[in-house]
Amino acid sequence: MALGSSGCLLTSDLPDPALDVPPGYKAAGTRDPMDAPPTLDWWRGFRSGELTTLMEEAQTVNLDIAAATARFRQADAQARVSGAPLFPSLSGSGSETYSRTSGSSSSGLNNGGREVVNYSASLSASYELDFWGKNRDAAQAAEETAVAGRFDRDVVALTTLTSVANAYFQVLTSQDRLRVAQRNIASAERILEAIRQRLSAGTGNDLDVAQQESVLANQRALVPPLRQTLQQNINALATLVSRPPESVKVTGGSLNRIAIPRVTPGLPSELLTQRPDIRRQEAQLASATANIGSARAQFFPSIQLTGQGGYQSSALVSLFQPHAAFFSLVGSAAQPIFDGGRILGNFELAKAKQDELLQTYRKTVVQAFADVDNALTAVRETTNRLRLQRNVVASSRRAFQLAGDQLRAGTADVVTVLNVQLTLFQAEDALVQAQLARLQAIVSLYQALGGGWESRMERPVNAL
Structure with a gap:
């Protein structure tokens, strides 16, 4: 009966977080009933084979993920340690004792002594009746901590994958900006040649040439920082896939080759199971709740059963004979009476820890809703920005072409030509950065939604 009642008394349920889950995301607009959260391999939506290869490699070799995996293995082992008191402990021992008594008596006679x-050989067993659920709650707390460790590994993996995606897109951005800079240099050289021809024809002046040479020099000065940024982004990718930069070759290409996936946020209520950080906080709260039950059980008696049995003989040949057998059984109960407030302090500490984790859990959920709304807003606004910036580039290119034609015809004002080409150069560079901002907003939305996370977690193996 005591074993059957173990853990059934004074158990604590998870506290109600009193969360206000909205019916939909404010920035999501209208929702199609067929919309679903992202899949696990969400990065395939960008249609980049190189990005997919980097993502898959990072999942297997990233050192942060490996360290997080080692941490949850530690938590699994600790769960087994904490679950051990639920079972009896059994130990065996064997001994050979040789002794010799003194040969001198009190009368001073030497009787030669005696050798014994x-x-x-014996077995000893002990078991604490977990009538109040102390050991079971402690084991449950350790198990939930191990569960939290698994979710923590998912958090690290999600952060790593989004870092890989962002670093890869920054590589493409640097390559695109370099191409834009080289193209702008070529355009500035053509304008400079046209102005020099005007100078030779007597329709220009040295000031016009000097101004255009300044524009060309500024464009050339932009190239080294862009090359430095490109290499830094490649090195960041190398770190994420745990390889030295010398062994990483990133072909990259252009942001224009990256497909734009359609990301649907699903329902806010689904976010509670999609985000691994929410599930981690939930598991930690469950662990703290179980610790309260274990701390409360400390107020009640501890019931211990111990037994020992075996054989003892002065002759090895007769050690396992029936007459050499012995045994002992002991049952004991210990009730705390006065401990200076240790048990009460431990109980109050466990309750305060639970309250802290409850508030942290609530904040994590609220922050998750805000993250999704922020990401949805970013996707919408960066899409609008990109569309408008493309209009700016198209208008600037047309103006630059007209100015160049007029310059070659000798009817253009050089100041106007200078202003038009600077506007085009800045607009083209801003267009590349607007493309990057849109892709990063999509990645942030994947991250805010849990990155296509789904429960593929197994409970740790312990004594429960």
């Missing part, structure tokens, strides 16, 4: 050899 004693052999024994």
Whole structure:
């Protein structure tokens, strides 16, 4: 009966977080009933084979993920340690004792002494009746901590994958900006040649040439920082896939080759199971709640059963004979009476820890809703920005072409030509950065939604 009642008394349920889950995301607009959260391999939506290869490699070799995996293995082992008191402990021992008594008596006579050899073999067992659920709650707390460790590994993996995606897109951005800079340099050289021809024809002046040479020099000065940024982004990718930069070759290409996936946020209520950080906080709260039950059980008596049995004989040949057998059984109960407030302090500490984790859990959920709304807003606004910036580039290119034609015809004002080409150069560079901002907003939305996370977690193996 005591074993059957173990853990059934004074158990604590998870506290109600009193969360206000909205019916939909404010920035999501209208929702199609067929919309679903992202899949696990969400990065395939960008249609980049190189990005997919980097993502898959990072999942297997990233050192942060490996360290997080080692941490949850530690938590699994700790769960087994905490679950051990639920079972009896059994130990065996064997001994051979040799002793010799003194040969001198009190009368001063020497009687030669006596030699004694004693052999024994025994088994000892002990078990604490977990009538109040102390050990079971402690084991449950350790198990939930191990569960939290698994979710923590998912958090690290999600952060790593989004870092890989962002670093890869920054590589493409640097390559695109370099191409834009080289193209702008070529355009500035053509304008400079046209102005020099005007100078030779007597329709220009040295000031016009000097101004255009300044524009060309500024464009050339932009190239080294862009090359530095490109290499830094490649090195960041190398770190994420745990390889030295010398062994990482990133072909990259252009942001224009990256497909734009359609990301649907699903329902806010689904976010509670999609985000691994929410599930981690939930598991930690469950662990703290179980610790309260274990701390409360400390107020009640501890009931211990111990037993020992075996054989003892002075002759090895007769050690396992029936007459050499012995045994002992002991039952004991210990009730705390006065401990200076240790048990009460431990109980109040467990309750305060639970309250802290409850508030942290609530904040994590609220922050998750805000993250999704922020990401949805970013996707919408960066899409609008990109569309408008493309209009700016198209208008600037047309103006630059007209100015160049007029310059070659000798009817253009050089100041106007200078202003038009600077506007085009800045607009083209801003267009590349607007493309990057849109892709990063999509990645942030995947991250805010849990990155296509789904429960593929197994409970740790312990004594429960």
